[in-house]
Amino acid sequence: MEAPRDEFMREAIRLSIEKMQAGHGGPFGAVVVKNGRVIARGFNQVTSTNDPTCHAEVDAIRKACQALGTFQLDDCDLYTSCEPCPMCLGAIYWARPRRVFYGNTKQDAAAIGFDDQFIYEELDKPLPDRQIPMQQLLRDEALAGFEAWTTKEGKTEY
Numbered sequence: 001m002e003a004p005r006d007e008f009m010r011e012a013i014r015l016s017i018e019k020m021q022a023g024h025g026g027p028f029g030a031v032v033v034k035n036g037r038v039i040a041r042g043f044n045q046v047t048s049t050n051d052p053t054c055h056a057e058v059d060a061i062r063k064a065c066q067a068l069g070t071f072q073l074d075d076c077d078l079y080t081s082c083e084p085c086p087m088c089l090g091a092i093y094w095a096r097p098r099r100v101f102y103g104n105t106k107q108d109a110a111a112i113g114f115d116d117q118f119i120y121e122e123l124d125k126p127l128p129d130r131q132i133p134m135q136q137l138l139r140d141e142a143l144a145g146f147e148a149w150t151t152k153e154g155k156t157e158y
């Protein structure tokens with residue numbers, strides 16, 4: 001497998017600075033690379049679009065999947081200017097790129113006020129003890145959706 005290329009990380013870093021300075025959101029950029037070229041560029045747009053899920057990695061993954069016409073980033077590398085938060089890490093695992101390269105660490109992000117350590121700590125707590133409590137409701141009725149999936153013909157599995 002080819003070595004990571006600094007130029008792609010520099011593109012993610014450039015996005016993190018330029019898009020932040022243009023007022024889009026926080027200082028985070030990401031690119032998706034396939035076959036040696038950038039196929040998608042993402043950047044944080046949380047505050048400009050009122051979308052708390054619009055982190056650079058999620059934005060880049062969405063655009064890359066649109067460009068490729070698929071929901072999987074086969075043989076793609078993700079370059080992100082900062083170590084992914086738990087939400088983006090989840091998105092990365094769902095999208096299944098082959099590798100991730102990051103610039104800043106999550107400690108660097110925490111030092112400027114973007115601290116996601118509490119989310120990692122939440123994962124280890126019992127559900128009712130979390131900052132946002134979670135409670136189960138109507139499981140028997142909710143299972144109807146799963147039963148319908150199980151018997152659905154011609155579904156796209158993933």
Ligand SMILES: [Zn+2]
Pocket residue numbers: 055056057084085086087088089
């Ligand atoms: Zn994130």
